[in-house]
Structures are given as structure tokens and as C-alpha cells.
Amino acid sequence: MARVGIYGATGYTGFELIKILARHPEVEIAFATARSAAGQLLSDVFPTLIDLPLVGVEEADLSGVDLVFTCLPHGAPELIPLVRQALERGVKVVDLSDTFRLVNAEDYQRRRGREHPAPDLLTAAVYGLPELHRERIRAARLVANTGCYPLTAILPLWPLVRAGLIADQTVIVDSKSGVSGAGRSLSLRTHFGETHETFSAYNVGRAHRHLGEMEQETGLHIIFAPHLLPVFRGILSTIYVTLRPHTSLAEARAAYAVFADEPFIKLLPEGRLPELRHVQQTMYLAIGLQPVEPEMGRYIIVATVDNLLKGASGQAVQNMNLMLGLPETLGLM
Ligand SMILES: NC(=O)c1ccc[n+]([C@@H]2O[C@H](COP(=O)([O-])OP(=O)(O)OC[C@H]3O[C@@H](n4cnc5c(N)ncnc54)[C@H](OP(=O)(O)O)[C@@H]3O)[C@@H](O)[C@H]2O)c1
Structure with a gap:
């Protein structure tokens, strides 16, 4: 079984991800983070979900984790350090925000009117649209899930x-x-x-x-x-x-x-x-x-x-399957 973690599990995309991952045959959830609900169980927030403890981002334990999903809101300051930390520990990342979706920092600067906060990560990221970039996603360590x-x-x-x-x-x-x-x-x-x-x-x-x-x-x-x-x-x-x-x-x-x-x-x-x-x-x-x-x-x-599914969490699992060498549609059909 692959072990995955979810940052931002109590949001809309986190909720959908956990519903998919909880019945995925090749994955177990290693941790789930929350901000306001840290310290509670996931089932305290969403009563139909599993009794998974919700931890703050700084308490998430990456030991033995293969891949993390980052489901933080656009512009959350925690995102870049979390992505760096995971990649440095050899943990793959699927990011659901729009932080890493443009292929170069110049385009980001031109379109957003400010410098990209981590141009090196932008260069390393693969645009996470399997229908167009399947082979590159298979080999990627950081995937920017399509908007x-x-x-x-x-x-x-x-x-x-x-x-x-x-x-x-x-x-x-x-x-x-x-x-x-x-x-x-x-x-x-x-x-x-x-x-x-x-x-x-x-x-x-x-x-x-x-x-x-x-x-x-x-x-x-x-x-x-x-x-x-x-x-x-x-x-x-x-x-x-x-x-x-x-x-x-x-x-x-x-x-x-x-x-x-x-x-x-x-x-x-x-x-x-x-x-x-x-x-x-x-x-x-x-x-x-x-x-x-x-x-x-x-x-x-x-x-x-x-x-929330092909537009976010379902596609994130499709990308995860590719990155972990699993059948692409596993847990999604
Ligand atoms: N919603 C969609 O349809 C959709 C589709 C495609 C992509 N996306 C992208 O996916 C990402 C997540 O979207 P979402 O709709 O799931 O957002 P959301 O419902 O607002 O959930 C955000 C999650 O991150 C936590 N969080 C918020 N600020 C944080 C911080 N500074 N540090 C740590 N955790 C923090 C929240 O916890 P609290 O509730 O405790 O604050 C919650 O668990 C966004 O970047 C969004 O642009 C969303």
C-alpha cells in the first residue's frame, strides 16, 4: 500500500479526496491536516468520513509517506515551505492550487505582475493534465493539478x-x-x-x-x-x-x-x-x-x-495513480 498525506483536508477538495482515497485499494492515508479543526477528528467535521485525527501542518509526519496532496487556498504562505520539505524528503507532491501551473517564471511575472515565490519549483513542476502530459506526469515529483x-x-x-x-x-x-x-x-x-x-x-x-x-x-x-x-x-x-x-x-x-x-x-x-x-x-x-x-x-x-472531481480531487488521484505507477483509473471508476 502507498501512504499519502493531505494538507488542507477540511476544505471542499480535501473532503472529496478523502472520500476517494478511503476506498482506494492501493492507498492508505498517513495524515490529514487542518487549520481551525486541528486536534479534532475528520469525522467531527464531516460525520460520514473516517475517524482520522486532524493535525496542524507542522505536526504532519512525512516518515514513510510516498506522496502528499496540497489542498491549501490560493496564496497560503505555508504552501512553498511544505512543498520544499516534502520534495527534500523524497515525497512526491500533487498541488491543487494554481501556484505551479505556468511553465516559466517570466510568464508568471508578466501575467500576475509579481515575481514567482519559487521559480525553481515552477521549473520542476509538470502540468497535471493526464490527457496531454501523461508520460511526463508518470516521471514527475511535483505535479500542478489543472484548474x-x-x-x-x-x-x-x-x-x-x-x-x-x-x-x-x-x-x-x-x-x-x-x-x-x-x-x-x-x-x-x-x-x-x-x-x-x-x-x-x-x-x-x-x-x-x-x-x-x-x-x-x-x-x-x-x-x-x-x-x-x-x-x-x-x-x-x-x-x-x-x-x-x-x-x-x-x-x-x-x-x-x-x-x-x-x-x-x-x-x-x-x-x-x-x-x-x-x-x-x-x-x-x-x-x-x-x-x-x-x-x-x-x-x-x-x-x-x-x-471538485475531474476538476480537482478526482484528477489529483488520477495524477497520483500515474506518479505511483498504479493503473490510472484505480479508485475512480
Ligand atoms: N474548490 C474547487 O472547485 C477547486 C477546484 C480546483 C482547484 N482548487 C484549488 O484547490 C485548493 C483547495 O481548494 P478548496 O476549495 O478545497 O479550499 P478550501 O475549501 O478553502 O479548503 C482549504 C483547506 O486548507 C486549510 N487552510 C486554509 N488556510 C490555511 C493555511 N494558511 N495553512 C494551512 N492550512 C490552511 C483549510 O483549513 P480551515 O478550514 O481550518 O481554514 C482547509 O482545510 C485551492 O488552491 C483551490 O484554488 C479548488
Whole structure:
């Protein structure tokens, strides 16, 4: 059995990770950390989960641990020291934050307007999208798990890029996310009174911090408009793309044959578009392709994913399986 640890186990992604790992046949949980709930049992926080003691990050014991998941919020100051400590002890890391997702420090500086806190780790990290980087993930010591919004843009667009079908390099990605995407910590923007029976856009244009990885992995110029949906889980992205004039639907769909053996990607039949309920509580990314004006190359793609599973913790386990030499879908089907 491989031994794994979880930093930030009491958040939304931590909760999902523990549900998956608790029934994974080749893994045992060595430790789980919490901040406010340190000293309690995991079952005190989530009564349906196991009676695992929750410790503070400084008390986590890395002895005999093979891999850790870091599920801390974006920008947590503890993250870099924890990642360094694990790597120095020979422990592999899957990080769920966006800290290590860009391939170089110059791009990070340009996009975020500040220096990366650990450029050496950025260089060492592999972008954790198995469908694109499977072999590099197998050999990686530090994997930067793909972001939830980016997943719904990169995977639907990449086959079309690869097939050379995209005519206009500027693509609009209009995404709607359930509120769990913002994590479990209290915030005015995501509390019930502010999200119930309303619908809002935020960080539109080129402002969102997930834009960089979308452009890095597709090579496209993306106009991104994220929205907050009054539901708990799931992301639906509507993508407006211009392909080469007169690209037929059959030709466009044929590009997705590259995903034919991917266990978690579903290209829906012609005429079907995915809904959130098709993917909620599942590992699937569902893609629907709709011609709008094919003579002009205009298509709409709709993609949906569960932000907490294929969009975060499920994909983190997929990456873990690859890094530990286990069957990629173990514990996930
Ligand atoms: N939510 C999603 O859909 C999603 C999808 C993809 C990626 N991600 C990324 O995954 C990471 C975790 O997200 P999440 O939604 O699980 O966050 P979350 O619900 O806010 O949980 C964060 C966890 O980290 C702990 N924590 C917070 N600040 C800490 C600190 N300074 N030091 C040590 N522990 C700390 C929290 O404990 P307390 O509760 O005691 O503070 C909690 O256990 C984030 O970087 C996020 O961007 C999230």
C-alpha cells in the first residue's frame, strides 16, 4: 500500500479526496491536516468520513509517506515551505492550487505582475493534465493539478488546435461555475444570501488568474468570462470558436478521435449538449459540438465538468495513480 498525506483536508477538495482515497485499494492515508479543526477528528467535521485525527501542518509526519496532496487556498504562505520539505524528503507532491501551473517564471511575472515565490519549483513542476502530459506526469515529483475552469477550455479546444482546424486564434470562453469552486472559507461573494436566486459575472476579459494556463496549453488567445451560478457544484463553459471555413461537423468531430481511449472524456452524440447534471458527482468531462454557421467556420462548444472531481480531487488521484505507477483509473471508476 502507498501512504499519502493531505494538507488542507477540511476544505471542499480535501473532503472529496478523502472520500476517494478511503476506498482506494492501493492507498492508505498517513495524515490529514487542518487549520481551525486541528486536534479534532475528520469525522467531527464531516460525520460520514473516517475517524482520522486532524493535525496542524507542522505536526504532519512525512516518515514513510510516498506522496502528499496540497489542498491549501490560493496564496497560503505555508504552501512553498511544505512543498520544499516534502520534495527534500523524497515525497512526491500533487498541488491543487494554481501556484505551479505556468511553465516559466517570466510568464508568471508578466501575467500576475509579481515575481514567482519559487521559480525553481515552477521549473520542476509538470502540468497535471493526464490527457496531454501523461508520460511526463508518470516521471514527475511535483505535479500542478489543472484548474477547474481551464479544464473545460483546454480539453475541448486542444483536439481542434492539434488538427489545425482553428482559423481565428482569439476564442471566447464563457464559463459558469457553482459556488464550491471558491472553496469552503467564508466570503461575502459566495455566501448564500449573495448567490441564491441571482447570477453574476466576475473578473471578465483577461483578468482571471486561470487564463494563463488556458493560453499556455492551447496556444490560443482567450477572452474569458467567468460567472457564479447559484448551484453548489459543476462548471459549464460555452466556447465560441471559428474554424476553417466550410469545416464540416464530421471533420470537426473527427478531431476528437484523439480522445477515443480517454476514460473520462465523453464527446456527446451529434445534436446533444451537456448539462451540469450529466457530470455532477462523476469524473467525466462532457463535450458537445454545435455548428452555428459551418460555411463561416463558426461553432459553439459546450463543456461541463464537476469542478471538485475531474476538476480537482478526482484528477489529483488520477495524477497520483500515474506518479505511483498504479493503473490510472484505480479508485475512480
Ligand atoms: N474548490 C474547487 O472547485 C477547486 C477546484 C480546483 C482547484 N482548487 C484549488 O484547490 C485548493 C483547495 O481548494 P478548496 O476549495 O478545497 O479550499 P478550501 O475549501 O478553502 O479548503 C482549504 C483547506 O486548507 C486549510 N487552510 C486554509 N488556510 C490555511 C493555511 N494558511 N495553512 C494551512 N492550512 C490552511 C483549510 O483549513 P480551515 O478550514 O481550518 O481554514 C482547509 O482545510 C485551492 O488552491 C483551490 O484554488 C479548488
